[in-house]
Amino acid sequence: VPKGVLLGVSVGVDLTMALRTALAYFEELKISQDAWQGCAEALAKGLYSDDHVKFFCFQVLEHQIKFNVFKLISVQPEKTFIRNKAAQVFALVFITEYLTKWPKFFFDILSVAGLNPRGVDLYLRILMAIDAEVVDRDIVHSSEVMFCGLNTLIKDTMREQCIPNLVESWYQILHTYQHSNSELTCQCLEVVGAFVSWIDLNLIANERFVNMLLSHMSVEVLREEACDCLLEIINKGMDPVDKTKLVESLCQVLQTAGFFNIEQEEDVDFLARFSKLVNGMGQSLVISWTKLVKLGDMKNAQETLQAIQAKVPLMLQLLVHEDDDISLNIIGFCYDYLHVLKQLSVLTDQQKTNVEAIMLAVMKKLTYDDEYNFENEGEDEAMFVEYRKQLKLLLDRIAQVSPELLLEAVCRVFNATVQNWQSLPFMEVEVAIRLLYMLGEALPSTHGAHFSGDVTKATALQEMMRLLVNSGVSEYQHTSVTLEFFETVVRYDKYFIVEPQHIPNVLMAFLDHRGLRHTSPKVRSRTSYLFSRFVKSLHKFMNAYIEDILNRLQDLLELSPPENGLPALLTRDDQLFIFEAAGVLIVNSEYPAERKQALMRNLLAPLMDNFKILLNKLLGEQDEERQATLADCLNHAVGFASRTSKAFSNKQTVRQCGCSEVYLDCLRTFLPALSCHLQKEVLRSGIRTFLHRMIICLEEEVLPFIPTASEHMLKDCEAKDLQEFIPLINQITAKFKTQVSPFLQQIFMPLVQAIFEMLSRPAEENDQTAAMDKQMLRRSYFAFLQTVAGSGMNEVIGNQGVENIERIVFTIIQGAVDFPDPIAQKTCFIILSKLVELWGGKDGLVGFADFTYKHIVPACFMAPLKPTFDLSDAQTVLALSECAVTLKTIHLKRGPECIQYLQQEYLPSLQVAPEIIQEFCQALQQPDSKVFKNYLKVRNYFLSAFCTVVKFG
Structure with a gap:
């Protein structure tokens, strides 16, 4: 770089002449291949100290970097991730410089890219990167950018200056590469789809562009991307009448081109994209119809409704397609269409036919296929489960449109299937029972307390349930059918109140090889939970079978760890449900208390016996892994006993049922484990939980055990x-x-x-x-002090000696002020309020009044002054409220003396202005405590009233 030129940029020479020379030379450097190196060298070596010279050099470098980098990357065969990163960098440069320094960004990029394939590739990647940074609503942008409206300003400027040129470049790219470079063409289609949401639609939705997109629909490597691009065009927000016209014109062209002949298309990947397009067109029409109805434009609304109706045959073809992805993609339109029908006062015969067709399609698509792996469910199985949930939503919507039609159809399918279950494949039997199960939510008035509300529906359901429990279908040798049977009888538990004579059959199914003893662990586990629910709901009708049920359950409740390596029938968690069910049967039986006690002892005695044996084994066990196994087993024994106690209630207490001694024996058995030095954490956790339950169930009978238990813990x-x-x-x-x-x-x-x-x-x-x-x-710790103080036992703290009391109260003040934990602060102020209430009066604890003024009052001011006291946090606001209560309590207990202290001593010592002191004291003296609380929140005087910030401690 000529030294004279650079010096000419500096101050002190003829500025006019220097400026002309510099500008001329700058233009030369812009087209020079290596002049930037001189500028870089000058900056690197510090050849010039003048700021103007440095700035000039940087400008040269900036210009060279922008264009040389683009040229380099658009020519060299770089890897994809390099090109993506380059595109992202250019997008960020665009955001910072487009509105100010680089208004010709796109024109410059296009001039370099031309129609060179690599240049076009980078250009398109830059556009997608700009979309991600400026437009894409799925990407979270910084609040600063969103707040200042930079993105909006960029889009507005682009619309004014360059969008038509960009659109033209897209057309040229599509036209040039549609037959020779499918990758570039697909990239360009993606760009068009991304930008169409915010640019003038007429630039895209015109004859030449749409014809080209439709031609791409016939090219195998382009048509999926063309489908997505057309969908983005359809999804663009616009006037409802115009939207209907756009959709209809596109449909007409697609139909004429033969795209609606679904049965002739073998490419399922394309059909999945096409299904999305049809779904988008259908949903757009529904949105237009809804808007037109709200506007009262019934003429156009009717035309739009006819357009919706015309798409239903195609929608049904896609819904019933054997590929679930294709079907899933059209469910949104189906759902919205049913919503439209729900709003119509009267349905035409054709509309009724359509509803039935959707319902039959749903029933068909709910069916499992042969490839579903029930024993080892993976990703495909999980996707089908989610797909089924979407189909259920359709069924629920059908029920809203025509509940009678749904009920009739389910009855027809269910009866025909269950009556012939022995000769049908499992998937047909399962889906028939599943449909009955789904009626519970689809027709809620038929379920629960309203099971017999509607005579017609109740009769239909009762007949189906009667057939279900009497048909023997629970014997079907497939886990899906077995599980569906048990799920359904539990869902319709209220049916058995109407016809209790069927309870024994269902109980037997639960208890034998069909349920709790099934060969599948999955069935056994789920059945354990369902059995517990069934018993809880219908125990009143099981009194005659209780002892038989308990005898059949006995071997399922064994505690001993598997010595031979063979797994137990039920897992520990499964056993919890069975113990609970057993407890419910015993407690709610019609037996006298003596018999209940005997049954409960029979249930829990094996647990206690095994507990003692296993505890002795643990005490002598050296192997850590074995210790952990034994401790886990002991913990579950305690958990099982706890679970049985859940059966008791206010109406059926432990004492009324004669079971107190049984649970006291459990305590005597379990508590020695607290002195075991092995696996302490596991053992203590279980016994703590049991003690919590016993405090509720045994009441004061548990008290003699607490001191010893506490000592060990x-x-x-x-x-x-x-x-x-x-x-x-x-x-x-x-x-x-x-x-x-x-x-x-x-x-x-x-x-x-x-x-x-x-x-x-x-x-x-x-x-x-x-x-x-x-x-x-x-x-x-603070919660403990709050409980003691709040339970009226101030003597517990008061009898600990002056030194201990002082230390404890200081920790409370420290908790209120020093620790940035609003939950603890709130508790501490509650405790301080209680202590002031107990000890702060004229006849309170000696010396406490002085302590209150010296320490508690300052704490009420210092806590909110902490920088960590964040009043935008809900818990902190609660802490402030309790702080206000503390000050209010002090005033109530000390009266005018408190006001005098604040007015004449404490607040003046903080250099608070007299008018603020007066205002504060007036608010404090208001009878309604809410007035003072609100004063603190609104005035926020803690942060604004003091002229001096005082640090505590």
């Missing part, structure tokens, strides 16, 4: 152990209150000190798990 514990133990103490405290006061006073400080010790343990700075455990423990 507090030994060698971690933060998580403490955190999970505290809710148990809270439950006891809240339920029994003063009854447990002596125990609480005894355990209070050991528990608190254990918490303090755990919270003071050092942890690595980046150990998020440890930090979270501490946060949760801290919350549990």
Whole structure:
């Protein structure tokens, strides 16, 4: 680069002459292949210190980079990912410079690209990258870009300056490469589809463009992309009348070209795209019809409805197609069409025929095919399950349009199939039962409490259910049929209230080889859950069979771990449901309390016996893997006993059923496991859960066991152990209150000190798990103090000695102020309010009034002053509300003395303006506490009223 030229750019020479020379030379550099190197060298070596010279060099480099890079990539055979990354970079440059520095972006790119295949490829990739950055609604753009409207401004400018030129370039590309380069043609079709949503439709939806797209529909390698492009054109928002005309004209051309002859098309991939196109056309017409009806334009609405009707035969062909993807893609149109029919007051014969045809198609498509793998379901099976859900939505919509038609059709199919189940393939039998099952939601008035509401529907359903349970179809040797049978009898459990004589047959099916003893683990597992539901719903009708059922269940409830490596019939989770069902049968039976007790003992005694044996084995076991297996088994034993207790209620308590002693024996059996030093976490977790249940079920009878249990659970514990133990103490405290006061006073400080010790343990700075455990423990600690204070047992805290009380209250203040945890802060202010209420009066705890003014009042001001106190957070707002309650409570307990302290001492010490002090104190003295709370929220004086920010501690 000539030194004189560069120096001529700097200040201090003839500016006019220098400017002319620089501009002339800049134009020379733009077309030079290597002049940019001189500028780069000058910048790299720092040859010039003048800012104007540097800027000039950078401009040269910028220009060379823009064009040389594009030329290089558009000529060299780069890999796809390189071209995509280059396109993305150019798109980002476009966004930053198009509106200001590079208004000729597209013209420059087009001039370099020409019709060179690699140049065209990069040009099209750049356009798709720009679409992704500026237009695509599926991509989340930054709030800043969205806020400033940059994307909108870019699109508006493009419409004004270059869109017609871009469209023309697309046409030329399509015309040039449609027979010679299918990849470029498909890329271009994708670009047209992407941009058509926001450009003038007339530029695309015209004779020459549409004719070319239709010609592409006949080319095997182009037609799928052409289909997608036509769909984007159809989906463009526009006037409903114009949209109808556009769709109809396109349909006419497609039909004339033979595309509606679905049966002659063998390419399922193309048909899947074509099905999407037809779906889009149909849904667009429905949208137009809806808009026209709302506008009251009934003439055009009627014409649009006729257009919709004309598409139904094609829609049905696609819906019933053997390929599920093709069928799935048209379901949206089917659904919307049925929605249209639902809104019509009277259906024509043709419309009724269409509804029936859709219904028959749905019934056919619900059917499994031979390739479905029931034992090892993979991706294909999961897709079919999702497809079935979409078909169910159609069935539900049919029920809304014509419930009688649906019921009649299901009856016809169900009766014909189930009466001949022995000679039919499994998929036909399964779908017949499935249709009966689906009626439960499709016709909700026929289900549940309204099972017999409508005589016609109830009779039809009752007949089908009667046939189902009496036909012997539960013996069908296929898991899908078996599961559908059990699902359906449980869904229609209210049927058995009407005809309870069929309950024994169904119970036997549950209990034998068809259900809980089926060869398939999948069937056994699902049946366990369904059996539990069936028993819960109909136990009143099972009294005569209870002991027989319990005897048949006995071998399914064995606890011992598999010694021989053979898996049990039921998993542990499955057994939970069976234990619960057994408990429900016993508790709700009509037997006297003595018999209930005997049955419950028979159910739980094997658990207790096995528990003792397994615990002894665990204590002597050296192998860690074996220890874990035994502990897991012990934990499940406790869980099974807990699950049986769920059967009790306020009407049928443990005591009324005579079962107290059985569960007390369980406690005596299980609690020794707490002293086991092996697998502590697993064992303690199960026993804690059992204790929670027993506190509810046994009430005060559980209290003698709590001190020993607590002592063991507090030994060698971690933060998580403490955190999970505290809710148990809270439950006891809240339920029994003063009854447990002596125990609480005894355990209070050991528990608190254990918490303090755990919270003071050092942890690595980046150990998020440890930090979270501490946060949760801290919350549990404050929740414990809240429970004690809120249960009216202030003596529990008050009797811990002055030093301990002071330490505890300081931790509460610290929790309210110092830790950025609004949940804990809220709890702390609740505790402070309660303590002020208990001890803050004239005859309260000695010295507490001074403590209140010195520490609690400042905490109420300092907490909201913390930068972490975020009032946009809902929990923080609740914390502020409780802070307000604390100040209000102080005022209520101390009266004018509190106001005087705030007015004359505390608030002036914070340099609060006198008018703000007056305003604050007036709000505080309002009788309605809501007034003060709202004052704090609206005035937000914590963050705005003080002229000095005070730091606490």
